[in-house]
Amino acid sequence: MGKKKFVKAITSRDEDFAQWYTDVCRKAELMDYSEAKGFIIYRPYGYALWENMKNYLDNSFKKTGHENVYMPLVIPESLFLKEAEHVEGFAPETAIVTVGGNEELQERLIIRPTSEVLFCNHYAKVIESHRDLPKKYNQWCSVVRWEKTTRPFLRGSEFLWQEGHTAHATEEEARKEALDMLDIYEDLGKNLLAIPFVTGVKTEKEKFAGAVDTYTIEALMHDNKALQSGTTHYLGTGFAKAFDINFQDKDGSLKSVYQTSWGVSTRLIGAVIMVHGDDSGLVLPPYLAPIQVDIIPIMQHVDGVLDKANELKKSLEALNIRVRLDDTDKSPGWKFSESEMRGTPLRIEVGPRDLENNQAVIVKRYNREKITFKLSDITESIPSLLKDIHEAMYDRALKNIEENTREATDYETFKKIMNENAGYVKMMWCGDEACETKIKEDTKATSRCMPFDQTPIGEECPVCKKKAKHLVYYAKAY
Amino acid sequence: MGKKKFVKAITSRDEDFAQWYTDVCRKAELMDYSEAKGFIIYRPYGYALWENMKNYLDNSFKKTGHENVYMPLVIPESLFLKEAEHVEGFAPETAIVTVGGNEELQERLIIRPTSEVLFCNHYAKVIESHRDLPKKYNQWCSVVRWEKTTRPFLRGSEFLWQEGHTAHATEEEARKEALDMLDIYEDLGKNLLAIPFVTGVKTEKEKFAGAVDTYTIEALMHDNKALQSGTTHYLGTGFAKAFDINFQDKDGSLKSVYQTSWGVSTRLIGAVIMVHGDDSGLVLPPYLAPIQVDIIPIMQHVDGVLDKANELKKSLEALNIRVRLDDTDKSPGWKFSESEMRGTPLRIEVGPRDLENNQAVIVKRYNREKITFKLSDITESIPSLLKDIHEAMYDRALKNIEENTREATDYETFKKIMNENAGYVKMMWCGDEACETKIKEDTKATSRCMPFDQTPIGEECPVCKKKAKHLVYYAKAY
Secondary structure, three states, X not given: OOHHHHHHOOOOOOOXXXXXXXXXXXXXXXXXXXXXXXXXXXXXXXXXXXXXXXXXXXXXXXXXXXXXXXXXXXXEHHHHOOOHHHHHHHHHHOEEEEEEOOEEEEEEEEEOOOOHHHHHHHHHHHOOEHHHOOEEEEXXXXXXXXXXXXXXXXXXXXXXXXXXXEEEOOHHHHHXXXXXXXXXXXXXXXXXHOOOOEEEEOOHHHOXXXXXXXXXXXXXXXXXXXXXXXXXXXXEOHHHHHHOOEEEOOOOOEEEOEXXXXXXXXXXXXXXXXXXOEOXXXXXXXXXXXXXXXXXXXXXXXXXXXXXXXXXXXXXXXXOOOEEEOOOOOOHHHHXXXXXXXXXXXXXXXXXXXXXXOEEEEEEOOOOOEEEEEHHHHHHHHHHXXXXXXXXXXXXXXXXXHHOEXXXXXXXXXXXXXXXXXXXXXXXXOOOHHHHHHHHHHHOOEEEEEEOOOOOOOOEOOOOOOEOOEEEEEEOEO | OOHHHHHHOOOOOOOOHHHHHHHHHHHOOOEEEOOOOOOEEEOHHHHHHHHHHHHHHHHHHHHOOOEEOEOOOEEEXXXXXOOHHHHHHHHHHOEEEXXXXXXXXXXXXXEOOOOXXXXXXXXXXXXXXXXXXXXXXXXXXXXXXXXXXXEOOOEOOEEEEEEEEEEEOOHHHHHHHHHHHHHHHHHXXXXXXXXXXXXXXXXXXXXXXXXXXXXXXXXXXXXXXXXXXXXXXXXXXXXXXXXXXXXXXXXXXXXXXXXXXXXXXXXXXXXXXXXXXXXXXXXOOOOOOOOOEEEEEOOOOOOOHHHHHHHHHHHHHOOOOOEEEOOOOXXXXXXXXXXXXXXXXXXXXXXXHHHHHOEEEEEEOOOOOEEEXXXXXXXXXXXXXXXXXXXXXXXXXXXXXXXXXXXXXXXXXXXXXXXXXXXXXXXXXXOOHHHHHHHHXXXXXXXXXEEOOOOOOOOEOOOOXXXXXXXXXXXXXX
């Protein structure tokens, strides 16, 4: 019993990636569906992933002078309608409260799909002088966007996120903020999620409703689809003008503030699953993992086995390593499968024969490598093993991007590559939305971003043959 | 300029307590009103208070084996209607989503006023065996309860809170959980908020809709009104039966789980304001305070003053003390007022004359005591000063309860004391709701709790003269 039964329930990743993904979400107990369509339950293990991301980011935000606030859940409809582009982008997907305290409301309340208008309305009240700037606020909350097709963590009617909203005295400072926050997101990928991102600027068609420029971090999933994993926006003065957010500058003149907003969400959990996971389940990068080491005793009824397992546990805990000892009455094979399904980076097996030989077996989850260690060496080896695993997982993901990024200088090649299910294809672009639309119709691929390194790979847009203005990363995307 | 102007805007506490409270909330920049009535904005300083409470509690919850989850924002109406008592309690104050994605919804969605039904529905799915128990889940979120009259932090249409929901195999274990969580709330009061609570059991009339027993922590405000500051509930098997939460016990029989729920909210911010605050504004207990020490330089343009202030700041930060140096161009008097308004526990004043004398003045916010310290002694003195202040604030609040708790053995005395605006009055009670109702009609006081120490102070209920069953704390309450 044990192992086989547990693993059997999971679809193979290469057979049906979408089903594999859903299986992992369910079997690793990350989430469950609720009775309200599109609204999911974040189970303890799934929520713990979000908490670890949240703690990491919150610390980065605070170190860079940001303050947390909490804005209301609802936006009166009249306030919501103030910034035209923004409304156009979000109105179709809002949920609306029309009844409160058994009475029909006089004004409908929009559940926040994002909180730009709430922050703007507040900033208009509290900003008067250049001395009040910059304002660098962030909030952790859930937002609601009505979605027809939903997938756990990737697209849902409700998701958890952080949204930063800042106001500055100069365009330069605001633009820097939008890029600085992109750096913080990249750092999160690099140092916590073991996910390398392709970064750049969104095209006009793909940018945020109301932004001047949208910057993005794009991750590449195992099925070669891209996942937009976070965005930062330079908003210019559009919102400031709609909401009258003015300040008296040092020279006495009244000016509009320059704004940014930026956010990442529980979608990052989806990225972690689809970048690192395999046919046995989740594979977690060590610093993100809620449990970093599973200790699994073999023949735990034999004298000394559980004692040694507990001793190991304590010595690892003393190093602040997150460790679990599975001393339940399940079989070791079953425990191995569970540990694999939950993606614990390291598993330590210790049984009577190991004790005799004064050793234990350590198995790395991400590549299944088995190493035999002297018992006395284990504890001090774990921190560097975790570090190595983190780096190897990052490198593997980076290599995957490199191997699945190609260039196209003519449109036939582009279409051929896209139909072969390539990852990213780099191609020059004229800047016309028509070409993006045609590409999407022909191949389902969309422009992911214009990378910061704009070294040209041709002179014309292969779609329309007009002069090329930008280098673009295209991919099919979630 | 400076000091006077800033302070002038605040109503005296004894003149108009309600106005004083609102003034402090606004002037200390804890909150602002939003465009949606009853929904407030938690500004950085107010949110920082909540974050500190949250971190403290979250740590306590995790240490005692609780796990965080996140349940959906909305509850389908049919699910909400499953537990009769619960519905009766909450239905009148719900906000309801009726439109999503531009379409009228087929089923209305209730915005959670509390999440019992969501947890219960989930528990019914994931609990099968005694091996799955206990389940000890908590979530941090906001809830919505439609309120006609609202006051910042005390009563609002939306508030932030934590709600714990647990399921156990035995009544004994569940009852213990409800009491253990009450201990954790008391500990929060004692060690972070410097607020002593009167604790006990709620009467049938005052208990939570759907609970068997409700336990409460009650704080006494400066105006002698009580504030229910948190509750824990033993739910018995009522929800388990309504939601079919069954488990197979060790003996093979199918049983209902025993449940608890418990929560504290941003109302605790209101408690801190009204227990400790004074006519100069907020007075924060040191371990809760986002800023523990304000360093205010005097004549900061004089050589050496800012250097010394910065040096002090660094040495305090090295001890993990949260310190701010106010080197803006405001006057020292203005800075003092701001520091007082924001309730910073300690203020260090350092100017040229202090430097000459190799000293600085430290002022304690809670009692305005001024102490002169040798510069070389300051840093190492601060931790114990903070500790002393914390204890003194707790003791002062405790003394206030003791001085404002009286006993009544006849009803005329009770009414007289209540009309004199007493705090708590202890009186025996027959157990009939009619007497509670009469007391409320006659005096506006309500039963706050039946304390755990039930040493009787009489044999009959002074209201109806029937045999007394319980000792009760009565008070006017928020």
